[in-house]
Amino acid sequence: TVLYPATYLHTVIIPQLKLLQRRALLVFHSALFSRSPSSSIAFVESHQRLSRTRGFPLFHQTSICRVMSSPSTAEQPDTDDIRRQKQELRMKIRAAMKELREDEVMEQSSMVWKRVVELPIYKSARTVGLFLSMPKCEINTDFILKECIQSGKEIYVPEVGKNFELCHMELRKVILKEEIPPDGMFHKVWPTNKWKIPEPPADMPVVAAKPGDIDLLIMPGLGFDRTRNRLGQGKGYYDRFIERMAEGGHALPLVAVALKPQLIEGSIPVASYDRPMDMVVLPDEVI
Numbered sequence: 001t002v003l004y005p006a007t008y009l010h011t012v013i014i015p016q017l018k019l020l021q022r023r024a025l026l027v028f029h030s031a032l033f034s035r036s037p038s039s040s041i042a043f044v045e046s047h048q049r050l051s052r053t054r055g056f057p058l059f060h061q062t063s064i065c066r067v068m069s070s071p072s073t074a075e076q077p078d079t080d081d082i083r084r085q086k087q088e089l090r091m092k093i094r095a096a097m098k099e100l101r102e103d104e105v106m107e108q109s110s111m112v113w114k115r116v117v118e119l120p121i122y123k124s125a126r127t128v129g130l131f132l133s134m135p136k137c138e139i140n141t142d143f144i145l146k147e148c149i150q151s152g153k154e155i156y157v158p159e160v161g162k163n164f165e166l167c168h169m170e171l172r173k174v175i176l177k178e179e180i181p182p183d184g185m186f187h188k189v190w191p192t193n194k195w196k197i198p199e200p201p202a203d204m205p206v207v208a209a210k211p212g213d214i215d216l217l218i219m220p221g222l223g224f225d226r227t228r229n230r231l232g233q234g235k236g237y238y239d240r241f242i243e244r245m246a247e248g249g250h251a252l253p254l255v256a257v258a259l260k261p262q263l264i265e266g267s268i269p270v271a272s273y274d275r276p277m278d279m280v281v282l283p284d285e286v287i
Contacts, residue, residue: 085269089231093223096261097137108259109140111283116218117147119279119286121253125215127154129171132187132198138220139257142185149180156209157187159199160237169237171214172200173207211250217242219256219277228277228287229268230256239273256280263287 100108116122128148133141148155156171180186190198219238223231232238245252256277263282270276280287 079271082269082271086231086234089264089268090222090234093231093262093264094137097259100137100259100261105138105259106140108283110143112139112257112259112281113143113147115281115283115286116144116255116257119255119281121216121255121279125153127156127213127215129156129209129214129217131158131218131220133220135196139259144218145187146185156214157200158197158237160193167235167237167240169241171209171241172204173209173213174200175205175207177203209245211245211247214245214252216253216255217245219254221256221258221262221277223262223264223268224256224258224277224280224287225264225266225268226287227267228256228280229270229274230277231268239275242275243273254278258282260284 122128130145130148131141132145133139145155155174157174159170159172160168174186176186187198190201193199219230221230222233242252242254254275254277256279258280260283263280
């Protein structure tokens with residue numbers, strides 16, 4: 001087959017140049033993130049805007065999330081093996097969680113929160129970082145949300161937003177213009193993100209948590225072991241958020257909550273960027 005110069009340019013040369021450009025940008029982004037997460041995020045945003053104007057994607061969502069979820073990848077020669085082990089473990093835990101009936105989820109959730117509210121660290125906390133639960137396969141957070149409100153605690157909740165390629169999360173202070181409903185379930189009318197999790201509405205004042213703002217962070221997770229290692233969903237949202245909140249030497253107590261199938265008997269594989277929890281609260285015990 002004979003390719004004329006113009007055809008060869010558009011079918012061979014340009015695609016190859018685009019591929020090389022994407023690879024180079026990913027390498028540069030990985031190095032940049034290891035030095036400054038905030039600079040890295042700005043870098044990604046600017047090039048995403050540029051790519052849209054030029055009509056081709058510079059970044060693929062999975063690639064960026066994978067690079068950003070492990071800031072110390074260069075220091076971990078066995079990172080690929082750890083990722084593989086984690087992924088296999090995620091599949092097993094998710095399958096076990098799907099076996100729980102809705103009434104079992106609610107019963108175990110209630111048992112967990114009754115233990116949490118008795119913890120000294122919770123009682124003394126003025127501000128609490130709290131996740132809003134997914135519709136299924138996760139501990140229900142409605143009980144603790146209502147309890148925080150009744151106790152007069154300030155609440156910070158996650159916001160991922162619509163740009164999932166960034167794999168970036170903020171915790172925003174809950175500031176309501178209207179009175180809180182009697183049942184405390186103000187978030188039921190909030191918009192939901194990709195995973196059907198409520199997030200702050202556009203008209204809520206933006207007050208993002210800074211290092212030192214949160215007295216206690218209540219952590220979600222997919223799985224935990226008896227040394228309080230945590231297995232997340234794989235995107236690294238909390239890993240990076242915790243790292244940012246610890247800047248300047250600020251302490252951030254981490255109390256994880258989980259249902260019975262989420263506690264594994266063996267050990268969760270960890271990398272250097274995985275931080276163990278200070279406490280893991282289950283329906284029948286506190287680790």
